[in-house]
C-alpha cells in the first residue's frame with residue numbers, strides 16, 4: 017500500500033510539515049473543508065462519526081468522474097481491475113507484516129465465529145493472495161493488478177476534519193507483479209502515469225521525495241533488499257528527469273518509495289501519489305512464477321498509486337481550483353439561461369442536446385431570479401449559455417465562458433459539439449478558438 021507509516025509521525029504518509037513560507041498563489045488557495053461545504057460537495061455528521069465524510073450529489077459526480085478517469089488511464093496502460101473485500105483475517109496481516117509493523121494504525125480486530133477479522137489497512141495482502149491463487153508463467157509478467165477500493169486507518173478523533181484526515185479511505189491502488197529486471201521500467205511508467213494525471217487535473221507536485229528507512233525497528237530486515245530497491249527508484253527518478261530529495265525515515269515498512277508531495281492552502285505538505293519497489297511481501301506470501309527454464313522464481317511487487325486516495329485528491333482539487341474545476345471535472349459543465357419564460361423550452365432543448373453528448377448540463381430559468389443573479393450563481397460553471405428571443409428564433413446560443421470570454425453567438429448544435437470536444441480533451445483549456 018502506498019501510504020506508509022513514518023516513525024514519529026502522527027499518521028502514515030500524512031505528516032503535516034510547514035515546509036516554507038506561503039507564496040502568493042498558495043495564499044489564494046481555498047480551505048477545502050469550508051469550500052466543500054459551501055459548494056455542496058461533502059459533509060460530515062457526528063452520528064456517522066468523525067473522519068467519515070459523506071459525499072453529496074455534486075461531490076459524488078466529481079468523485080465518479082475522477083474514478084472513471086483513473087480506471088480508463090489504467091486500462092490504457094495495461095492494468096486489469098479486480099475487487100477484493102475490505103476485511104481480512106488477522107492472520108493475513110501477520111503474514112504481510114502489517115500486524116508487526118503497522119498495527120497501531122489499524123482498527124482493532126472484530127471477533128467473528130472464533131476468528132478475528134480486521135478492516136484492512138492496505139490492499140497489498142489481498143492482491144498478493146489473488147496473484148497466488150493462479151499459476152503464472154514469466155510470459156504473463158508484468159501482471160498489473162489495479163483496484164479502487166476501501167481501506168481503513170484508526171486516526172485519532174482529535175486530528176480529523178475534511179477529506180484529508182479520514183478513517184475510511186478510497187484508494188487508487190495497484191500492484192505490478194514482475195521480474196526484477198522489469199521493476200524499474202514499470203516504476204518509471206507508473207511515475208509517467210502520475211505526471212500525466214496531474215496535468216489533466218491541473219495540480220502540481222510541491223516536490224518529489226525518495227523515502228528511505230530510518231533508525232529503529234519499524235522496518236523489515238534485509239539491508240541488501242533495501243539497497244537494491246532504493247537504487248532502482250533513484251534510477252527511475254533520474255530517468256524521469258525530476259529533481260528530488262531524500263527522506264530518511266519516510267519509507268514503508270516493507271520497502272523504499274517515491275513520494276509525490278503536494279501542498280495545501282496552508283502550505284502543509286502531504287503525500288498524494290507513491291511508487292514503491294517491494295521484495296519483502298512477495299517473499300512473505302511465497303509468490304512465484306515459472307521462468308523460461310521451468311524453475312520457480314520470485315516476482316517483485318511494484319506498489320503504486322496515481323492519485324492517492326480519492327478523498328485527498330478531491331481535497332487538493334478543491335484547494336487548487338477554488339471550486340472552478342477543469343471543465344471535464346466540473347459537477348455541472350453547462351448551465352442554460354433563458355432570458356425569459358418564453359425561451360425556457362429552447363433552453364430545455366439545449367440541455368437535452370448536451371446530455372445526449374454526455375455533458376452535465378442543467379437549465380436555470382427566471383424562477384431562480386434575474387439573469388444577472390443566475391449568471392453570478394453559475395460563476396463556477398465552465399459554460400454559461402444565454403438564450404434570448406433572438407437566439408431562440410435562430411436556434412443560436414450566446415456563450416459565456418467561466419473566464420469571462422464571450423465567443424460570437426453560435427448555432428446551438430455547433431456550441432454543443434465544440435463544448436463536448438474541449439471536455440473530451442480532459443485538459444485545462446476552456447475553449448478551442450478565439451473568443452471575446
Ligand SMILES: [Zn+2]
Pocket residue numbers: 017018138139140190191319320
Ligand atoms: Zn501495496
